[in-house]
Amino acid sequence: MSANATEVETLTRRLVSIPSHEDESAAGEAIESWLRETTDAAVRRDEHGNVFARRGEGPTSLALVGHHDVVDPDESQRRTVSDRPTADRERGTDGGGDPATEYRVGKRDGRLYGRGTADMKGSLAAAMLAFRDAEPAGELVFASFVGEEQGGVGARAAISDGFAPDYAVVGEGSTNYAGDDQTDVVIAHRGRRGSTIAARGTAAHASEPDAGANAVYRACDAVDVVRDLDAPSATVLGQAVEGSLVVTEIEGGDAWNVVPESCTVTVDERTVPGQRAALERVESIDGVEWHVEQDLPPMACEDPAFAEAALAAADAAQAATPEHVSKPHATDAGWLADAGTTCVVVGASEPGEAHTADESVSIEVLERCRRCYLTLAERWPAE
Template sequence: MGNGLDLEQDVAALTAQLVDVRSVSREEGELADLVEAALAALPHLRVDRDGHAVVARTGLGRAERVVLAGHLDTVPIADNLPSRLDADGVLWGCGTSDMKAGVAVQLKLAAGLPAPNRDLTFVFYDAEEIAAEFNGLKRLADRHPDWLAGDFAVLMEPTDGRVDGGCQGTLRVQVRTTGRRAHSARSWLGENAIHKAAPILARLAAYEPRRVEIDGLVYPEGLNAVLIEGGHAGNVIPDSCAVTVNYRFAPDQSEDEALERVRGVFDGFEVVLTDSAPGALPGLSQPAAAAFVEAIGTPPAAKEAWTDVARFSALGVPAVNYGPGDPTLAHTREEHVRTAAVREAERKLRQWLTA
């Protein structure tokens, strides 16, 4: 990697070069250095850096500005480096799908579009795969929101070449019960807090999740127990129990509204919020978004997960997810990407930004 990134090579070859630079979360420094150096050599871009995040922007005075964003980090390597290209045009390796293929597309567009039809901001950030407190896009939004300003954003997360609009919100609560501890041989002297959790599970089983349509996309919700904690020993009646419930909610609700809905489901129980993140509206009615969907040429869908598009939405920037990788391969030992899909993503985005 001593010669730096070659932004003139084919996008699939560039993907392989990026994959072969180890960049596990919080170890992105080498790759961030290479990205910064490659972009700084392009005279049509202004390049800024914060930690292991690099932002490059055109300044052409166009009527619209589009942000293309992708993270540099990967999950821990699972004996799947260096990359390997097979005879069928499939590139294997850690980060191929999630999401160095998307990053390669960003870099090719940054180098090859000195005069696009819209001003462009390219964001390459760190620590997406770990706790939100370390997330580089969150840090940029807090420290440099002006760097992320735009009329529309595309997060190059893997979507298998489909436009996924917005994202679900997510929150977790603990629904708690209390009892009285006693020896299990004399259980009638105690109150079993785990038994008291039965109505919580019953309400979850009876709950009918909403399906919410926004901009023609349907967001299915989910309310599920994901963890139960309680008990002290094999001969003790437990005096406390907590059921952790995860609510994946449609982006028509704020975090506060979603929390109130959950509190209503568990009325009469102690409900303690442990973490939450807002959803993001798809914004497909925006002219830039509509043009993007038309350029990609496939029906959009709702993002059935939480992604960093929510951070753009919080800044007032409508955003979608679009990338060449298959999301079902993310984080797997068998992670790979079809090189034809990477080239197709570059072609479609280039056409959208030059038509």
């Protein structure tokens, strides 16, 4: 194993061990401290908990972007410090988190196991090392956000505060999308719009149904409208991106002998760049209102040159031949793209790894991502 691969593993272990599902401050402090200690960059942590660093000069900026929050760990992914091997406790090799509790980090068959290894502290560690080691072609930016798992809280706050790199590589998963043992380049991903259809009627005794207005019937009419709508679709740099549209919940009525006066339907729509299903059409039905509860934006890379440069960097970092692909999940790249940053997604996580009780990441793929990020930072912007 090379020295750099050892660094990737060591830094990933350190970051993963720090709890960050409820409070990201300890993880943010560790990232900030590492950047201050190992780089000459201008480093800051904002009031939201986001960590930023900048180095290099030029009119064009490239950001290496990740997040240091995670979803709640499985109980098997937690441990108290007293559970650590004595030698580790004495050396402090696996710590950095809460003095009483931390996340477990295990290793077997060339993979690291633990909450956040795949999503996405492993790729974050790779980005930190690439940021440190690169001789950037322009201004190189590092950003790690809080609250990605809560709908992009940190990214949205940073954008509101003026964070606006020209280009960004977001380190979410892109490995094994187009083939085995390859890290691809995501040039588009879906968003998610969650909405509610609220149907109102007039209650009446069930023995005299015509005396009321049945909210369930109105909701069913609205569901029929949804079923007749086409799911959104788009093409990004030749890559097809298919959305989806589905009713997921329905609730209405209070008693078996009462005509219901209210009924609520929830709709899950996976959006695509530039397209939305015409869900507002349900409001043509009497007594029906439509409300958007969540709208995570999709992402499309609209600069072919940057997409090709990212693919070339990924190709140089591995033996396999990577491809441009689309991703089914929303990421912080959606918020950045919506604000004007040209994005791609390249990261170590594989389909099915994130948020699982046995979440893991390949150490070799982390090293691959480090090489990819480093190469792109040194080649982009192209002269």
